Amino acid sequence: MKSTPQSLNELLQRAEAMAGLNLGELARLNQIPVPQDLKRDKGWVGQLIEIELGADAGSKAQQDFLHLGVELKTIPINRYGKPLETTFVTTTPLINVKSLNFYDSLVFHKLQQVLWVPVEGERDIPIADRRVGTPFLWQPDPMELSLLRQDWEEIMEMIAMGKVENITARHGEVLQLRPKAANSKALTESITENGTIKLTNPRGFYLKTQFTSQVLAKVFAG
Incomplete structure (x- = not known):
């Protein structure tokens, strides 16, 4: 297990050292077996990158490098540099949400500063041969933050009104x-429209691919 980086500079140096390596090389360096496919090991790539960089949050609801104020996100991309899937941010509370504020939320906390690590994700490339792209540090600009806040507030208002079942990915x-x-079969408590509590599937916030595509395009445009 690698030690936790003590500074932002050390973290970025480790991240940059991964660029161009493939997942098989990274797995060998960390003595981790490469799975045959990712159907049963969906989070394997992210976990491998976490281990290589010395992330210490595990599954806790906090930033991966809390002492540095940095969240780590791996993002599978196609050969044109476009994201192949949405990006999970955090699970969502479904009860006691009326007094929540965007700037106190886990969404804001996790997205204040993100170390993005693009990784080749096309299925025709064997997992071990998929290369790590150039990692980069990102902070949402005022426009991006405004869009995130607007969506968060609208969705949380629907949850508070007991309309969680009406919320779709659209x-x-x-x-x-x-x-x-x-x-x-996993269930959690949520509010109904008449204010009672019922059980429903847990929900999570995800960044849409259109948004992460714009983030990537802005960084790599030059």
């Missing part, structure tokens, strides 16, 4: 709410 311009659980 809601939100840059942020969406979707079921987030290992299987459909």
Whole structure:
């Protein structure tokens, strides 16, 4: 297990050292077996990158490098540099949400500063041969932050009104709410429209690919 980086500079140096390596090389360096496919090991790539960089948050609801104020996100991309899937941000509270504020939310906390690590993700490339792209540090600009806040507030208002079952992946311009659980049997408490509590599938906030595509394009445009 690699030590936790003590400074932002050390973290960025480690991240830059990964660029151009493939996942098989990284796995060998960390003595981790490469899975045959990612169907059962969906989070394997992210976990490998976390181990290589010395992330210490694990599954806790906090930034991956809390002492540096940095969240780590791996993002699978195609050969044109476009994201292949939405990006999970955090699970969502479904009860006691009326007094929540965007700037106190986990969405804001996690997206204040993100170290993005693009990784080749096309299925015709064997997992071990998929290369790590150039990592970069990102902070949302005022426009991006405004869009995130607007979507978060609209979705949380629907949750507070007991309309969680009415929220689809189409809601939100840059942020969406979707079921987030290992299987459909996982349940959590939520508010109903008449104010009572019922059980439903846990939900998570995800960044839409259109948004992450713009983030990538802005960084690599030059």
